[in-house]
Amino acid sequence: MRASQRARGEDVALVDALLSADERRRSSGVRFDELRAEQKQLGKQIPKATGDEKAGLLKRAEQLKADVKAADAERDAADAETQELLLRLGNLVHPDVPVGGEEDFxxxxxxxxxxxxxxxxxxxxxxxxxxxxxxxxxxxxxxxxxxxxxxxxxxxxxxxxxxxxxxxxxxxxxxxxxxxxxxxxxxxxxxxxxxxxxxxxxxxxxxxxxxxxxxxxxxxxxxxxxxxxxxxxxxxxxxxxxxxxxxxxxxxxxxxxxxxxxxxxxxxxxxxxxxxxxxxxxxxxxxxxxxxxxxxxxxxxxxxxxxxxxxxxxxxxxxxxxxxxxxxxxxxxxxxxxxxxxxxxxxxxxxxxxxxxxxxxxxxxxxxxxxxxxxxxxxxxxxxxxxxxxxxxxxxxxxxxxxxxxxxxxxx
Missing domain, CATH: 3.30.930.10 (Bira Bifunctional Protein; Domain 2)
Incomplete structure (x- = not known):
């Protein structure tokens, strides 16, 4: 794709920016899934807990709520950036296409x-x-x-x-x-x-x-x-x-x-x-x-x-x-x-x-x-x-x- 962008006379750095955004999208998605899984598990533990243990779990639940919200926002932002960069990327040029500008046909x-x-x-x-x-x-x-x-x-x-x-x-x-x-x-x-x-x-x-x-x-x-x-x-x-x-x-x-x-x-x-x-x-x-x-x-x-x-x-x-x-x-x-x-x-x-x-x-x-x-x-x-x-x-x-x-x- 870098070679294709170069042949088009377009920005090659766009490919690396897209890869970086996609990596953030993937990692933030994994982070969100991990936090949601912990949140669900905590939801099962709290009703069974008592005393100091329950208080600790409730405190952790509050923190998780904020972390899940932040991870969700980060995932959405990374996904939006990935999609925006994808839309700016041209199609992959066929290898037999002559390289050059308007007069290089x-x-x-x-x-x-x-x-x-x-x-x-x-x-x-x-x-x-x-x-x-x-x-x-x-x-x-x-x-x-x-x-x-x-x-x-x-x-x-x-x-x-x-x-x-x-x-x-x-x-x-x-x-x-x-x-x-x-x-x-x-x-x-x-x-x-x-x-x-x-x-x-x-x-x-x-x-x-x-x-x-x-x-x-x-x-x-x-x-x-x-x-x-x-x-x-x-x-x-x-x-x-x-x-x-x-x-x-x-x-x-x-x-x-x-x-x-x-x-x-x-x-x-x-x-x-x-x-x-x-x-x-x-x-x-x-x-x-x-x-x-x-x-x-x-x-x-x-x-x-x-x-x-x-x-x-x-x-x-x-x-x-x-x-x-x-x-x-x-x-x-x-x-x-x-x-x-x-x-x-x-x-x-x-x-x-x-x-x-x-x-x-x-x-x-x-x-x-x-x-x-x-x-x-x-x-x-x-x-x-x-x-x-x-x-x-x-x-x-x-x-x-x-x-x-x-x-x-x-x-x-």
């Missing part, structure tokens, strides 16, 4: 062909210019109504979102996922249990009056769906595909992606979530990645798969793969989907267990973005644009757009 594979717009005889427009030509994106009125990083999807923009969501849910359902519409507001234990009140807390919206949190992903309610439950092993794997609005402060992104809808405060997303036996988590992780690759391939987007470096994992993930689509006007790959193996980290915090015969133990949870709508729209508009400002519709989306093959400009 390893590229595992690339897919598709990057278009040469120069050879086609025109300069590509960015997604915002295309969105305005198509009457699909309105960020000016989004800012007027709600502030920066908000937007309206209008006309074919709104239809394109609905087409993406329906196509993504159709793929997930065909793969055996149960479609879910999830709450956008959750209680603190749900947010903390999934690991989003640690290093990610700065990006979370909190409603003080109600003590509820706006979710940044449907991973949170899907993880908490089976909170405090024991699931029979023969029901696994459980797979859910959640559709929900997502809310993020983007507190650490000042000055980044300020143009258009790539990085926004509110967006919709289709998220895959799996509950599996711990020994099956790595195989399930690969399955989630394959479903993401299938989705991006169906959208005819060029993309690469990266093995995310240790300091960029997020506290709940033991390992994470990102699929990054090529964005022509930025000249680089940008994250579109992500899948994380959270092993037993979330299930232990949320008290979700599996019953396998007579054994009851924590299970593993995994998540994978299938379609984060705004970023997917960005990639589709830029990669499938044509010289006249129109955008070719990928075949997989056409049935959900009334058979439309091209999105045509409404203004020039």
């Amino acid at each position: 390893v590229t595992l594979e690339t897919h598709g062909t990057i278009r040469d717009f120069g050879a086609e005889g025109f300069e590509p427009k960015d997604h915002l210019e295309l969105g305005q030509l198509l009457g699909a994106i309105d960020v000016e009125r989004g800012a007027k109504v709600s502030g920066s990083r908000f937007y309206f999807l209008t006309g074919v923009g709104a239809l394109l979102e609905l087409a993406l969501v329906n196509a993504a849910i159709a793929q997930a359902t065909a793969a055996g996922f149960t479609p879910m519409l999830t709450p956008a507001l959750v209680r603190p234990q749900s947010m903390a249990g999934t690991g989003f009140l640690g290093q990610a807390a700065q990006d979370v919206y909190h409603l003080d009056k109600d003590d509820l949190y706006l979710v940044g992903t449907s991973e949170v309610p899907l993880a908490a769906y089976h909170m405090d439950e024991i699931i029979d092993a023969d029901r696994l794997p459980l797979r859910y595909a959640g559709f929900s609005p997502c809310f993020r402060r983007e507190a650490g992104s000042h000055g980044k992606d300020t143009r258009g809808i790539f990085r926004v405060h509110q967006f919709d997303k289709v998220e895959m979530f799996s509950y599996v036996a711990p020994e099956d988590s790595q195989a399930e992780h690969q399955r989630l990645l394959e479903w993401e690759k299938q989705w991006l391939t169906s959208l005819e987007l060029p993309f690469r798969v990266i093995d995310v470096a240790s300091a960029d994992l997020g506290s709940s993930a033991a390992r994470k793969f990102d699929c990054e689509a090529w964005i022509p006007t930025q000249g680089k790959y940008r994250e579109l989907t992500s899948t994380s193996d959270c092993t037993e980290f979330q299930s232990r915090r949320l008290s979700i267990r599996v019953r396998d015969g007579k054994q009851v133990k924590p299970l593993a949870t995994l998540n994978g973005t299938l379609c984060a709508v705004p970023r997917t729209i960005v990639a589709i508009l830029e990669n499938h644009q044509q010289a006249d400002g129109s955008v070719r519709v990928p075949e997989v989306l056409r049935p959900y757009l009334g058979g439309r093959e091209v999105l045509e400009p409404v203004s020039r």
Whole structure:
């Protein structure tokens, strides 16, 4: 765990503080049990005693009462400190994860062909210019109504979102996922249990009056769906595909992606979530990645798969793969989907267990973005644009757009 913390760039001393607190919790628990046992034994002796012996026993009983109370308080304090430190500790990093920061990822594979717009005889427009030509994106009125990083999807923009969501849910359902519409507001234990009140807390919206949190992903309610439950092993794997609005402060992104809808405060997303036996988590992780690759391939987007470096994992993930689509006007790959193996980290915090015969133990949870709508729209508009400002519709989306093959400009 020390090595894991070091790889994450987190405080290694936290491990030693946790061990120390846990030792105090254990020793104070033993002390409390010993004093309570003596107290009970004394309670049996006092009625039988007389004279000076009884007076001595009563005096000892008074002292024991105070000692038991103090030991109980010490045990509770040590337990509370242990739990608080546990919640600050990230998941154990998988040994195959590349060590380092955001730029230290390893590229595992690339897919598709990057278009040469120069050879086609025109300069590509960015997604915002295309969105305005198509009457699909309105960020000016989004800012007027709600502030920066908000937007309206209008006309074919709104239809394109609905087409993406329906196509993504159709793929997930065909793969055996149960479609879910999830709450956008959750209680603190749900947010903390999934690991989003640690290093990610700065990006979370909190409603003080109600003590509820706006979710940044449907991973949170899907993880908490089976909170405090024991699931029979023969029901696994459980797979859910959640559709929900997502809310993020983007507190650490000042000055980044300020143009258009790539990085926004509110967006919709289709998220895959799996509950599996711990020994099956790595195989399930690969399955989630394959479903993401299938989705991006169906959208005819060029993309690469990266093995995310240790300091960029997020506290709940033991390992994470990102699929990054090529964005022509930025000249680089940008994250579109992500899948994380959270092993037993979330299930232990949320008290979700599996019953396998007579054994009851924590299970593993995994998540994978299938379609984060705004970023997917960005990639589709830029990669499938044509010289006249129109955008070719990928075949997989056409049935959900009334058979439309091209999105045509409404203004020039």
